[in-house]
Structures are given as structure tokens and as C-alpha cells.
Amino acid sequence: MILKTLAKEFPSLTRLTLNLNINQMRKSIWRQRWLYFLMAPTLIYFLIFKYGPLWNAQIAFKDFKPLLGVLGSPWVGFKHFETFINSFYFTELLTNTIIFSVAKLILGLPIAVICAIALHETWFLRYRTFVQTMIYLPHFLSWVIMYGVLLVILSPGNGLLNAIIERFGGEPIAFLTSPDYFRWVVILSDIWKETGWATILYLAALLAISPDLYEAAAVDGATPLQRIWYISLPGILPVIVLVTLLRLGHILEAGFNQIFVLYSVPVYSVGDILDTWVFRQGILQFQFGLATAVGFFKGVIGLVLILVANRIAKRLAQQSIY
């Protein structure tokens, strides 16, 4: 305060004030020197392992030759992007990717909401805890384990589902290698694995609804279904909207690990997504530049979608995702 007044009275002193601010800054940085020291390993880690790949990503615009290195390879502009967009697999990959993520969302979300409401409404609390414990479990298992479980259910020889089909006189179906069924296997197995875990969010939202509302409904003689329709669903609507937006922001993430484990040559046309293609094209075919360009393309679209989704969510729910 005194300094400000002084600076007004004597303009030549302004420089002094500025110096004082910088000194203050220096002092507070010096005071926190231990904190920077603590954070240094992680910051160096980020520089190498998160920004290093960003530096390497420039080969999306280069004709990458391993011998010339990232920096030495010649620039080719948007050549790889053009190759990709004009190729026949562009539509195929994009269609598969979007079908998987949208179907998982549209079919999975109502099931998760119904599960959450059923768990929330039930009077049998111990049973509820038990069901909760069991349905969260698959989320923690890897897709390799899931593949083993799916084989036991779906394999044409001894799979449970095929045993049932044969019992009723049908022909066994090779679900995992048939282009007609593969998409359903991917979508439904993902719902089986992740829906339980997804209920956590909705359950938390349901528990946050004021009990007064339910009591008022009971006094008014509302039936259980009316209670769900007029109180529970509107109460968790913001969370449903938020989750949907966030998932739409990640629409190009169709589940690499899952498809990498489950797919095989016969189902490439219906199962191949951007990420699996990048892996095959880049690592197996050594098309580093082209594969990086596709990864980069996906990253940019993903970034834009996430920022848009976050902005809409902010406006709708007055609530930020990040």
C-alpha cells in the first residue's frame, strides 16, 4: 500500500516496486525450493516419457527412415494424412471404431442405470452389498482373462452357449471368428465386464438425492414406478448427461486391448479399429510415418471432442469434468 502511494508520488520509484515484486517472487520460489526438488524427478519423467513421444510425433509429417532418425528424415507435409483419408480402409476403420464405442454406450448405459436403480431400491441390504461386490469384479480382470472366459462360453466345441444351442437342435456357431457375430461379441462382452463398475457413479448420484423427496412421494401415495420415474431418474439425469458427453468425447477409443485380444484375420473387416490398425501398420509393417499420422489424426480429433464435450457439460450442468 505504502509502496503504491510512493510510486504514484514519485514515478521514478516504480522501478523499485517492480524489483521488489521480482524479489518477492524469487523469495517465494526459494522458499519452495524443496518442493521443486521433490517434484523434479516426476517433471523430468514427464519431459522424457510424455513430451518425448510428442516430439517423435513430427514423423507424421515426415518420410521416416530409421537410419536418418526423427530429426533427419525429410518433411513430406500432409502426404500421410492424404494417403489415409483417400484409402478404402479410412471409412472401414472409422465406421468400426464409432460403431463399437456408440453401441457400447447406448446399450450399456440403460443397463447400468437400471442396475443402479434396482440396487438403490431394494430392501435387502446385505444381498445388495453382495451383488455389488460381484458385479464390480470383472472390471478388475484383464481382457486376456475375459478371452478365456469367453472361450468357455462361446467356443464351438464345448462352449456353454453352443451346448445350449445344440441341445435345442441348432448348429454350433463360431462366434469369435464369424464376421456376422463378432461385433456383438465385442459389444456384449464389454457390457458384461464394465456395466457393474459403471453403476458406481449412478448409485452415488442416487444416494445424493434428498430423502425428503422420497418421503413426500410416499406421503402422496406414489407407486414405486412413479417414484423412480419422477424422482430417481430426474435426480440422476445430470450425471447421465455428463457421462454420455464424456464418453462421446472418447468416441475414437473403441477399446484397443479388448479387440487386440479378441480379433483374428477372419473378422478384420468388422473388427478392425483405428488403434489396432495403427499397431499392425506401424509395428508389423514398419509404416511408421503413416501409422503415426493416423494416431496423430485420432489424437487431434479426440482433443477437440473432449474440449467441446467439457464445454457443453460445463454449460449444462455448471460442472466441470476436469
Place this chain on the structure above:
Amino acid sequence: MLHTKTRDAVIFQIGLAILLTIILLAILIPFWRVIVTAFIPLDIYTREGIPFFLSPTKWTIEAFKQLLGHSLFPRAIWNSVIITLLGTAISLFLTVPLAYGLSTRNLPGRKLIMTLILFTYLFSPGLIPVYLLITGMKLTNNYLAIILPPAVSVYNTLVMMSFFEGLPEELKDAARIDGANELQVLWHIILPLSKPILLTIGLFYAVFFWNEFFTPILYLNETNLMPLPVLLRNILISASFNEYVEYDAFSSSSLESLKAAGVLITMIPMIMIYPWIQRYFTKGTLVGGVKE
């Protein structure tokens, strides 16, 4: 909630119980089938296939013996344990200081660091640039190739940061007045109070590393470095089965039993730590962390 036991409400509750049971069975039946397949004796299997129920007196652990009898399997279990423990330790070592630093609101440069970190969370250039980095650093056939690229999860860091922010500032100030530096404050004051969050985040890292199978396939070419999920995948893909399991006409278990037993062995550690994970996520640690 009021429990008014009208006739409608009771019917509704019965309906709900049936629905929950269907959901439960949808989860349990596949696992049950895996268990029966793993424990079924060969003679019953060849005679009548896999029954839905198998009398517990007839269960046999032949398939497990046969799998663990091959030197690769115990080796893979050991490799997975090493990757999981080392990975979790490195992840926590890198995550905790960053989360603690970011929880200090008046740290000069905090905003810049936050922006730079969030950017890596929102934009990923994909697989190939990371692959070139790792191979360029000559990390192939090294567990660090699997551990380092995903070592710090930005999401986990933000969850931990909001936990640290919730700790009373007075505690830190008191220690600082006593002349403690930030390292001492973190070690003696913050960490002892943060056991729940350290355990939660640690478990999530551990689950991640235990389940990791793609990067080991990508970066490890030597069979004796292979972790359990990769071995399991090779066993499940029938074409490569014989390289990894002793299996011939004289085998005392069926192919199916061996595969199912492999699935169960890979699941066991997850089932064992599951009660601990569950204790913490029911407390809402993670849901609360979504909001920054």
C-alpha cells in the same frame, strides 16, 4: 427411506430381487463354468463333455499340476510379481511428489505445470511415437519398457492431489514453524495421514501392471521374461499351445481344462486383493475425486 409395506411395494420388491438375481447369475455363471472346466476329471470330460454341475467329490487338480509342472508357468508368475511390485513402487514414487506439489496452491509455476500435465492427458499422439522412444532408449527386453511409459497416471495424480488439498493446512504450517523443510513435512506429516489414498492408488497401479499384456508383447521378445497374462494368451490361442504346456496323447487333463486352469491361476491374485480394493471404493474415495 420410508418402507411402507403396501401390497404394491412388496410385489415390486420381489420383482427387484428377481432382477438382481438375474444380474448376479449373468456375472457368476461364466465364472462357474470356468471353475467346472478347470476341475473336471478327464474321464468324465471324455464321456459326457462338460456338465453344468459337477459333484465336488469328483473335482481334480490335475490341470493345475500339469500347468505348474512346466517351468515356464512358475517363471511367468514370478515375472508378473516383479513387474507389479516394481511398477507400483516406481509409480507411487513419481506420483506422490507431483500430487503433493500441485496441492500447494501458492507454488510459483503451479498453473504452468498443471497445464503441461493436463495437456498430456488430453492429447496422445498414439502408439508409434512411444514405441520409437522406447526402442530408441534401448529398453527392449527390459521391464522398464513396460513400467515407465504408463508409470504416472494423470487421473490418479489429480485424485491424490485433491486428497492432499483436503488435509488441514495448520498441520503443515506447524511443522514449518518448527523448521521442517518440505521433504520432512511430506515424509513425517502428510504421508502418515495419507495411508488410505496411497493404498487405493497403489492398488489401482498394481491391478494395472498385473493385467498389462500388450506392452510386454510389444517390448519383450525373450520367453523367460514373459509375464503371466502373455503366457495365458499364448495358451488360450490353441495354435501356439504346445510350446508352453506339456500336452500330448497321454495328458491327464483336457485342453479345455488346462486353459480354464490358466485363467483361474491368473485371476487368483486379483481375487485375493479384491476385498481391499473394494473397501476403499465403497467409501467414495474415487467418485469424490472426479470433481477437481
